[in-house]
Amino acid sequence: MATATTSSTSDELLATILKTLDEDKAEDVVQIDLRGKTEIGDYMVICSGRSTRQVSAISEKLAQKVKDAFGRTPRVEGKETGDWVLIDTGDVIVHVFRPEVRDFYQLEKMWLDGGELSSQRN
Numbered sequence: 001m002a003t004a005t006t007s008s009t010s011d012e013l014l015a016t017i018l019k020t021l022d023e024d025k026a027e028d029v030v031q032i033d034l035r036g037k038t039e040i041g042d043y044m045v046i047c048s049g050r051s052t053r054q055v056s057a058i059s060e061k062l063a064q065k066v067k068d069a070f071g072r073t074p075r076v077e078g079k080e081t082g083d084w085v086l087i088d089t090g091d092v093i094v095h096v097f098r099p100e101v102r103d104f105y106q107l108e109k110m111w112l113d114g115g116e117l118s119s120q121r122n
Contacts, residue, residue, distance in 0.1 A: 009089035010042040013070060017092055020065045023048050032111050034093075044111060046096045047117065048102050052082030053071045059085035075110045 014031065021029050026047040035042050049055035056079050063074045065088050075088040083101045087094040095107060 006057055009070075013066070013089060013092050014043050014082050016065065016069055017045055017062060017078070017089070017094060019055075020062050021045070021058065021094075024061055025054075028102075031120070032109055034111070037111075040122055041088075041091055041093045042093045043095070043100075045092060046102070046107055047095070048097050048099045050099070052098060053100055055085055055096050056082040056083075059094075062094060 003114050008049070018029065018031065026049060029045065029047040032044040032046070033042075034040065034044055047058075049058050050097045059076060059079050065075050066072055066087075070089075072089055073091075075086075077086040079085050080089070083098050084105070092094075095102075
């Protein structure tokens, strides 16, 4: 029963994150299902912002939305530079990149086996 509740909570969290990223005009949003692959979280979301300012703004608003909606204070790393911001909400890990930095690290390739990629192209 606890697993269903945890899954339900992580699914709700993921839906809120995806909606917030869409509202903030994040680009090339990709979600990766991590369940059964690792214990670091249930999902990973990777997206891009057009500039360091947009990357920082997206991550700041997302962290606040998670705190307001779920009572969780996510851990945020890299907001000061705005090239790559990591937002760790516990169940969902979000990476917000500038496009050049995202191309360099290619996190999607590291975590994908093939079929589990879900993308929302903006």
